[in-house]
Structure formats: structure tokens, C-alpha cells
Amino acid sequence: EPEVTQTPSHQVTQMGQEVILRCVPISNHLYFYWYRQILGQKVEFLVSFYNNEISEKSEIFDDQFSVERPDGSNFTLKIRSTKLEDSAMYFCASRSGSTGELFFGEGSRLTVL
Amino acid sequence: SQKIEQNSEALNIQEGKTATLTCNYTNYSPAYLQWYRQDPGRGPVFLLLIRENEKEKRKERLKVTFDTTLKQSLFHITASQPADSATYLCALNSNSGYALNFGKGTSLLVTP
Numbered sequence A: 001e002p003e004v005t006q007t008p009s010h011q012v013t014q015m016g017q018e019v020i021l022r023c024v025p026i027s028n029h030l031y032f033y034w035y036r037q038i039l040g041q042k043v044e045f046l047v048s049f050y051n052n053e054i055s056e057k058s059e060i061f062d063d064q065f066s067v068e069r070p071d072g073s074n075f076t077l078k079i080r081s082t083k084l085e086d087s088a089m090y091f092c093a094s095r096s097g098s099t100g101e102l103f104f105g106e107g108s109r110l111t112v113l
Numbered sequence B: 001s002q003k004i005e006q007n008s009e010a011l012n013i014q015e016g017k018t019a020t021l022t023c024n025y026t027n028y029s030p031a032y033l034q035w036y037r038q039d040p041g042r043g044p045v046f047l048l049l050i051r052e053n054e055k056e057k058r059k060e061r062l063k064v065t066f067d068t069t070l071k072q073s074l075f076h077i078t079a080s081q082p083a084d085s086a087t088y089l090c091a092l093n094s095n096s097g098y099a100l101n102f103g104k105g106t107s108l109l110v111t112p
Helices: none
Strands: A005-007 A010-013 A019-024 A031-037 A044-050 A053-057 A065-068 A075-079 A088-095 A108-112 B003-006 B011-014 B019-026 B032-038 B045-051 B056-059 B062-067 B072-077 B086-093 B100-102 B106-111
Touching: A005 A088, A010 A019, A019 A031, A019 A088, A019 A108, A044 A065, A044 A075, A044 B100, A075 A088, B003 B086, B011 B019, B019 B032, B019 B086, B019 B106, B032 B062, B032 B072, B045 B056, B045 B062, B072 B086
Parallel strands: A010 A108, B011 B106
Antiparallel strands: A005 A019, A019 A075, A031 A044, A031 A088, A044 A053, A065 A075, A088 A108, B003 B019, B019 B072, B032 B045, B032 B086, B056 B062, B062 B072, B086 B100, B086 B106
16 A cells, blocks of 8 residues: 655754655655644644645744655655754655545654754 | 634543544634544544535444534544544644644543
């Protein structure tokens, strides 16, 4: 069964460093998403991406964040200068155009020290 | 502002009973509503989608109702099993249709 894959599963970084989280969405999907979940809190929408551009973003997704789809398979989230409060689980998700359901990856846990 | 509210307290039930979880929303005009399951440390997994013109939808032991007048959805698990223990998330699309926003989730614990 096709799945969304994310790397790395866990990354530890120092405050102020740049981090890139990678995702390979399901191959025929058209819509791509990043979410974050701080420990014990809810799954929060960050950004959606369609037709090679950001279709919607939340207030959390400020200038420190960027997304890219550099080729036909990868979808990346970059955090330019990490802060302690960026420590969270980051989930990538994708969906086809025909249904509303999202397929999530297993997440990348980011720890900022 | 838009809100999705779910029972914040954990729901503990005995195996074999029916679990009922509630999702209320404000300032959304959803074309459909979704339910997901999340296990600790894992990504959410899609369970059911119900459209605004559907009152009820079933899938195996799961049943979802959707009342757009009350702005509420109920999620039922019949004949619950310990393996059903997880957090259940209600989700709605933003008005633009692109973002899917989640409630905080309700933690369900089914004991033998």
C-alpha cells in the first residue's frame, strides 16, 4: 500500500541552526501539507501546497519557514533559524484531488537545544 | 474565530460497550467532516468522511453522524475493544478548502 515517508525520524539541533525535513508524498497525490504537534497538544496546520505553490498557510508559518517541491517526488520543510519552541513532531501529509482524506507520514521529531 | 471542540477529558469504557465521542464546531461552513485516529507518537490515520448532506455514515463498527444545524458530529464505536484505545480527532476544512484543521482530540481507553 502506498505511503507517505518522512526523514529523518528524529533530529536534534542547536538553537539558531537551519533544519530541513523531508517528505516523499504518495506518488499520484496533488496536495501536500505540513503539520506540527507539540508534545501533548493538538495537530496544528502549517501549510498546504498545490500546483507548485503555497495554497494556504497558518499564522505559525512565518518567515522562518519555507517549503519546496524540488523535484517530482520530494516535499521539504525548511526552518531557517530554529528556536526552542520549534521542538515538536512534524507531520507531512498528502491527498489526491478526488477525495478529502489526508494520508500522513510517521513524522519527524525535532528537538531544539 | 473558528473552533473545533472535542471532549477534553479522556473517555474510559469497558470492552464491548459503545463509545460515543463528540465534536462541536463554530464559524465553519463545512462541505464535509472527517474523523481520524492517532496512536501515541504516530501520524493520524483517516477513518471516515461524512458530507454535509449525509446524516449518518457507517464503516464496520464505526458510525458517524453530522448535524449541520447543531454544528455537531458524533462518532460511535460499537462493541469496543482494547485495540480501539487511541486518540480520536475531528477535522474540518478551512473556508478556503485547502487547510484541514483538527480538534484537540478525545483520548479513548477501552479496558477488558
